[in-house]
Amino acid sequence: MMNFRTDLALEMRENQEGEIPGVEVTIEEDETQGITVTWVSIETAEGATTMQKPIGNYVTLEAPVMKENDPQIHEEIAKILAKKLGRLHKLEENSVILIVGLGNRNVTPDALGPQVCEKILVTRHLGDEVPHELKGKLRAVSALAPGVMGITGIETAEIIKGVSEKIKPDLIIAIDALAARKTSRINATIQISDAGVNPGAGLGNRRTPINRESMGVPVIALGVPTVVDAATLVNDTMEAMLTAMKDHAPQEEAFLNMLGGLQEEERYHLITEILSNGNMFVTPKDVDAVITRLSNIIANTLNISLHPGITVEDVNRYL
Numbered sequence: 001m002m003n004f005r006t007d008l009a010l011e012m013r014e015n016q017e018g019e020i021p022g023v024e025v026t027i028e029e030d031e032t033q034g035i036t037v038t039w040v041s042i043e044t045a046e047g048a049t050t051m052q053k054p055i056g057n058y059v060t061l062e063a064p065v066m067k068e069n070d071p072q073i074h075e076e077i078a079k080i081l082a083k084k085l086g087r088l089h090k091l092e093e094n095s096v097i098l099i100v101g102l103g104n105r106n107v108t109p110d111a112l113g114p115q116v117c118e119k120i121l122v123t124r125h126l127g128d129e130v131p132h133e134l135k136g137k138l139r140a141v142s143a144l145a146p147g148v149m150g151i152t153g154i155e156t157a158e159i160i161k162g163v164s165e166k167i168k169p170d171l172i173i174a175i176d177a178l179a180a181r182k183t184s185r186i187n188a189t190i191q192i193s194d195a196g197v198n199p200g201a202g203l204g205n206r207r208t209p210i211n212r213e214s215m216g217v218p219v220i221a222l223g224v225p226t227v228v229d230a231a232t233l234v235n236d237t238m239e240a241m242l243t244a245m246k247d248h249a250p251q252e253e254a255f256l257n258m259l260g261g262l263q264e265e266e267r268y269h270l271i272t273e274i275l276s277n278g279n280m281f282v283t284p285k286d287v288d289a290v291i292t293r294l295s296n297i298i299a300n301t302l303n304i305s306l307h308p309g310i311t312v313e314d315v316n317r318y319l
Helices: 009-014 045-051 071-088 112-117 156-167 230-248 250-260 264-274 287-306 312-318
Strands: 023-030 035-042 056-062 096-101 140-144 171-180 189-193 219-229
Touching (some): 009 045, 009 056, 009 189, 023 045, 035 071, 056 071, 071 189, 071 219, 071 287, 096 112, 096 156, 112 171, 112 219, 112 287, 140 156, 156 171, 189 287
Parallel strands (some): 171 219
Antiparallel strands (some): 023 035, 035 056, 189 219
């Protein structure tokens, strides 16, 4: 098994051969919209060990059109995500929710969380000042973008824990940028999980987990892969190049077979050593525009999911 960097449970499952005890996978496809939703449920400690993920449910929505500037399909994706989110955690009418935007707003591929927070319909402070037409349609929602430890000098989990102890939410939703194994999933995939999040795990940065155990309340993590490990990208490119060269240069077959004879994991580790110990990550050149669109999708998902009776049109009217 190749030990590549990814935050997606779906990709960890794809990296395994055969059935995995304690892990269930369900796939839902909408061919008309080009959207695929995959549920990966890790139910046992054995499954968690094999998958290198905590026990919980991981819902992955894949839609290549997500990267495009198509508001209509974006609204459809938001509605689908809102339904999946509702299946992961049931809210009461008076539930209090804290939304946390993880990441560094000054680094575009990592700015997804902070940008989502700017578009959330926050309502905890309104009290009796809610517009008449929205009476009974709003839950108490707060939003927080705590920054990163390199800027604040404070562990992100410590900030969230302190705020959580003060406002006592019934649910925390953490938004984060992720890393993926496949370039096709960059900015085209959204993962929701009720197992919480380990900030920076896909990039090799280990921070205090943000989950039910550390926060004392349920935590749902919602993220989009915005980067891919450079070594993974080079490895895939090399594999494609070797295949193409074998088709067009049969006279060099012995040399190409020698290169192609390396196991994928051996090739990956060799590339990692060459690329400054693998400390490089790649993101598309249009990431700034894409992050803006993705933050709109996720913010709309949360706004219509957390506030009963609220539509996307209502959100656009009152934000």
